[in-house]
Amino acid sequence: MTTTLAFGKASAEDRAALVGYLPAGFPTVEVAIEAARAMAAAGVDIFEVGLPYSDPLMDGPVIAEAVYRALANGTRIADTLRTVEAVASTGVPALVMTYWNPVDRYGVRAFARDLAAAGGCGLITPDLTPDEAGPWLEASDEYGLDRVFLAAPSSTDERIAAITPVCRGFVYAASLMGTTGARAAVSAEAPSLVSRIREHTDLPVAVGLGVSNGAQAAQVAAFADGVIVGTAFVRALLDAADAHAADQGIPAVSELAAELSAGVRRLTR
Numbered sequence: 240m241t242t243t244l245a246f247g248k249a250s251a252e253d254r255a256a257l258v259g260y261l262p263a264g265f266p267t268v269e270v271a272i273e274a275a276r277a278m279a280a281a282g283v284d285i286f287e288v289g290l291p292y293s294d295p296l297m298d299g300p301v302i303a304e305a306v307y308r309a310l311a312n313g314t315r316i317a318d319t320l321r322t323v324e325a326v327a328s329t330g331v332p333a334l335v336m337t338y339w340n341p342v343d344r345y346g347v348r349a350f351a352r353d354l355a356a357a358g359g360c361g362l363i364t365p366d367l368t369p370d371e372a373g374p375w376l377e378a379s380d381e382y383g384l385d386r387v388f389l390a391a392p393s394s395t396d397e398r399i400a401a402i403t404p405v406c407r408g409f410v411y412a413a414s415l416m417g418t419t420g421a422r423a424a425v426s427a428e429a430p431s432l433v434s435r436i437r438e439h440t441d442l443p444v445a446v447g448l449g450v451s452n453g454a455q456a457a458q459v460a461a462f463a464d465g466v467i468v469g470t471a472f473v474r475a476l477l478d479a480a481d482a483h484a485a486d487q488g489i490p491a492v493s494e495l496a497a498e499l500s501a502g503v504r505r506l507t508r
Contacts, residue, residue: 282500361385
């Protein structure tokens with residue numbers, strides 16, 4: 240399934256799509272794959288596989304810690320692609336969330352080729368701007384991959400107008416300024432940002448940064464096409480790893496996915 244089909248299916252059911260994130264390789268490559276499959280079975284519609292990177296400037300402390308451990312365990316790009324392949328085999332579309340440097344070093348066209356071969360749908364590139372994305376635009380066209388750029392509350396209307404035409408699949412609305420992390424409340428700026436993005440595109444708009452429970456997912460689902468959750472899933476695995484009980488992490492992420500999946504299905508629009 241593609242992200243377009245996943246968003247279309249959610250829309251037909253009068254709900255938002257649930258987008259879940261985990262970094263590849265944490266706490267191990269195999270456990271991360273098992274956790275991703277459990278999340279897909281529990282209701283995640285689209286999956287973001289994080290590519291571990293040594294300088295995660297936009298990541299909050301929870302994700303940064305998990306990424307550090309994944310790298311310390313020797314996780315490589317090949318492991319990320321293997322995780323993508325495992326998720327795609329469940330029928331859930333999988334994208335890679337990555338800083339640009341690893342893709343550039345790997346070779347942009349080679350990365351696009353290998354991602355497509357693994358069954359991946361595309362890339363989310365938080366630190367890549369459209370005006371610097373020429374090689375990726377070409378490679379993603381060649382291999383039919385989604386390209387998801389971010390808009391933030393600080394983005395001007397002119398910037399949003401430049402971002403949206405080059406997006407494919409969906410637009411990522413980063414509802415908060417700063418690093419990633421679960422928050423006690425959804426940003427008040429998120430609805431306005433989604434509205435501003437929709438003035439420039441018919442693509443689905445998914446909101447990320449801050450959602451950690453079913454009630455917050457329902458709140459975001461009332462105005463967005465997708466609800467992106469990362470830190471809360473990573474925290475569930477991190478807590479289990481810190482307790483030396485990795486087997487507890489799988490039920491924890493599955494339970495959270497089910498709660499969030501129920502949240503995006505509440506008819507609050």
